[in-house]
Amino acid sequence: MSKMHVKLNVNGKEVEGLAEPRTLLIHFLREDLKITGPHIGCETSHCGACTVDIDGKSVKSCTTFVAQVNGADITTVEGLTNDDGSLGVLQEMFREHHGLQCGFCTPGMITRAHRLLQENPNPTEEEIRFGMAGNLCRCTGYQNIVKAISASADMLNGQKEAAE
Amino acid sequence: MIPAGFEYHRPGDIASAIGILQEHGDEARVIAGGHSLIPMMKLRMAEMGHLVDLQAIDELKGVEVGADIVTLGAMVTQHELITHDGLAIAIPLIREAALQIADPQVRYVGTVGGNVANGDPGNDMPGLMQCLNATFELSGPDGNRRVAARDFYEAAYFTAREDEEILTRISIPVPGSGVGQAYEKQKRKIGDYATAAAAVMVGNGTASVAMTNLADTPVWSESASSALAGGDVEGCVSAMLDAIDPVADNRGPVEFKKHVAAVMLRRAIDRAQTRAR
Numbered sequence: 001m002s003k004m005h006v007k008l009n010v011n012g013k014e015v016e017g018l019a020e021p022r023t024l025l026i027h028f029l030r031e032d033l034k035i036t037g038p039h040i041g042c043e044t045s046h047c048g049a050c051t052v053d054i055d056g057k058s059v060k061s062c063t064t065f066v067a068q069v070n071g072a073d074i075t076t077v078e079g080l081t082n083d084d085g086s087l088g089v090l091q092e093m094f095r096e097h098h099g100l101q102c103g104f105c106t107p108g109m110i111t112r113a114h115r116l117l118q119e120n121p122n123p124t125e126e127e128i129r130f131g132m133a134g135n136l137c138r139c140t141g142y143q144n145i146v147k148a149i150s151a152s153a154d155m156l157n158g159q160k161e162a163a164e
Numbered sequence: 165m166i167p168a169g170f171e172y173h174r175p176g177d178i179a180s181a182i183g184i185l186q187e188h189g190d191e192a193r194v195i196a197g198g199h200s201l202i203p204m205m206k207l208r209m210a211e212m213g214h215l216v217d218l219q220a221i222d223e224l225k226g227v228e229v230g231a232d233i234v235t236l237g238a239m240v241t242q243h244e245l246i247t248h249d250g251l252a253i254a255i256p257l258i259r260e261a262a263l264q265i266a267d268p269q270v271r272y273v274g275t276v277g278g279n280v281a282n283g284d285p286g287n288d289m290p291g292l293m294q295c296l297n298a299t300f301e302l303s304g305p306d307g308n309r310r311v312a313a314r315d316f317y318e319a320a321y322f323t324a325r326e327d328e329e330i331l332t333r334i335s336i337p338v339p340g341s342g343v344g345q346a347y348e349k350q351k352r353k354i355g356d357y358a359t360a361a362a363a364v365m366v367g368n369g370t371a372s373v374a375m376t377n378l379a380d381t382p383v384w385s386e387s388a389s390s391a392l393a394g395g396d397v398e399g400c401v402s403a404m405l406d407a408i409d410p411v412a413d414n415r416g417p418v419e420f421k422k423h424v425a426a427v428m429l430r431r432a433i434d435r436a437q438t439r440a441r
Contacts, residue, residue, distance in 0.1 A: 022168070022170060024166070024206075064202070130268075131268055133355070
């Protein structure tokens with residue numbers, strides 16, 4: 001099968017490459033672009049460790065062909081740091097509230113939580129749990145993950161108010 | 165888990181997509197959100213030489229809410245169904261069911277057209293569309309035709325759609341005011357298919373009842389519906405239990421599935437009746 005020319009915007013940077021259409025986005029990100037934040041967990045669209053943001057949607061990159069997202073804007077956990085490279089609010093709050101143990105699910109958790117808070121800046125605990133239902137943590141750390149997201153919402157809302 | 169190779173196509177209109185299907189016959193398949201097809205391709209249970217991505221076809225997009233009819237483009241995602249306020253007012257049953265499909269990530273990309281066209285007995289939308297008496301619009305080499313959702317499903321993964329046809333739109337009559345609607349789904353965990361699910365509409369002396377994942381097609385039952393229309397809940401449940409044909413699998417034995425089916429149906433009827441008042 002011939003390779004196709006792929007052009008993406010990943011974390012604000014234009015990137016190009018050649019890939020077979022059957023290449024899964026997670027493999028293109030990790031192996032071609034060396035963006036290794038998104039993880040390969042179950043590889044069967046259940047666990048959410050490979051979650052990336054594609055044109056404003058949380059998507060499992062293990063169930064997406066790179067051909068389908070040719071031309072798209074993609075954000076991974078690497079793109080959620082502050083401009084100076086320090087940890088972004090969600091990243092900081094996951095650390096602060098111990099929202100991770102082994103950390104394998106964390107990039108997917110944070111990338112998904114980012115979109116959840118974009119869509120619902122004031123989620124209830126129930127809304128956080130429902131909105132995060134596509135991400136599994138096998139260290140059973142959900143309680144602190146929910147706390148970290150809730151604290152991020154408060155902090156982001158505080159920053160917004162201060163800016164106004 | 166790497167699928168077999170294929171040529172990728174991204175046509176800009178329905179006619180071009182049908183042209184590609186005609187040219188390559190059995191070797192070509194359309195892809196919408198891909199969250200049913202890609203897992204099958206990764207397992208090499210589906211292989212095709214040509215993949216026809218429908219994402220760039222504007223004719224397949226959009227939700228139109230009219231006074232009497234709601235029209236959904238086949239590429240409308242579950243997420244769009246959930247977040248469309250006009251749709252939630254016209255037919256609240258659709259949001260209620262869509263929220264119970266898979267998980268957030270899958271709902272962003274999973275489409276209503278893929279859900280109804282795939283013919284998977286586990287999918288929620290086919291039973292729902294039978295309850296709502298929806299009509300599917302198909303486009304093929306010989307033009308367009310319409311098939312009622314209640315006539316569309318033949319067996320697991322076998323539908324009235326021909327290989328060179330694309331399901332393009334779904335039209336749904338808006339239930340009258342005074343008609344209560346409910347969707348009840350029992351699943352083992354988030355993201356699972358239903359052990360049993362029930363879609364119910366009742367009110368104004370009418371009723372419609374359909375169930376999911378309890379046979380190799382969705383089950384809409386005329387006798388269950390007319391029993392409920394006459395206020396006979398027990399008659400409705402017993403007619404539906406006669407109509408379903410579950411098989412034992414990892415969701416449980418037949419007896420359990422029939423039990424859960426009755427529980428889901430009674431709950432859905434109860435909630436739909438409360439909402440009809």
